[in-house]
Amino acid sequence: METGEKKEMKQFITFEGIDGSGKSTISKEVYEKLKSEGYDVVLTYEPTDTMIGKYVQQCIKTQSDPFVTAFTFIADRIQHCKQIKEWLDVGKIVLCDRYAESTYSYQGAQLQNQIKNPIKWLQELSEDRIIMPDRTFLFVIQPKESLARIKHRDELVPFERLSFLEKVHTNYLKISKGERFLKLDGTKKIDEIVDICYKDIIQ
Numbered sequence: 001m002e003t004g005e006k007k008e009m010k011q012f013i014t015f016e017g018i019d020g021s022g023k024s025t026i027s028k029e030v031y032e033k034l035k036s037e038g039y040d041v042v043l044t045y046e047p048t049d050t051m052i053g054k055y056v057q058q059c060i061k062t063q064s065d066p067f068v069t070a071f072t073f074i075a076d077r078i079q080h081c082k083q084i085k086e087w088l089d090v091g092k093i094v095l096c097d098r099y100a101e102s103t104y105s106y107q108g109a110q111l112q113n114q115i116k117n118p119i120k121w122l123q124e125l126s127e128d129r130i131i132m133p134d135r136t137f138l139f140v141i142q143p144k145e146s147l148a149r150i151k152h153r154d155e156l157v158p159f160e161r162l163s164f165l166e167k168v169h170t171n172y173l174k175i176s177k178g179e180r181f182l183k184l185d186g187t188k189k190i191d192e193i194v195d196i197c198y199k200d201i202i203q
Contacts, residue, residue, distance in 0.1 A: 010134035014099035017139030020146030021186040027097045029194045045097035052076040066110035073103045109167035138176045141186030
């Protein structure tokens, strides 16, 4: 192959989708596959397990004011990006289960009756404060099917309700445009999706 033809391997990859879309399972499988092939890879997630991240989880469980939840998510992400940058700077591949599009989609749905164009507002709050991924995988699945997958969870959080997930699903499709995004059918077999993600990252 001639010099300049080879694409650079993607280094920062995010996994997005509504609850029950399979993104957490797939991100773990992709991490294991990359690791088994000898790549220096990190799997992280949001909310993080830091003090701010734990407060985010508390906001979700207690159904805090949507503005408080949104600001806390963004604060957690800004802090998280400092760690992500450290990993990227030493050449690690970073996989992240949920990132900015989760906030735009979920908190955008929460705030839709409280502020004009909440997604744009949330994006502007994050602008120039977070790291842009090289690739974002969006796992697309109908909310009814995703809920059927998670109905056996011991405790469904308020976000895991059909009417709400339908709004989130619509938001994801609205914002996931451009070359950074790759939409994947969340109903396909796990091995098939993992293979697509793996090849896309290393090519």
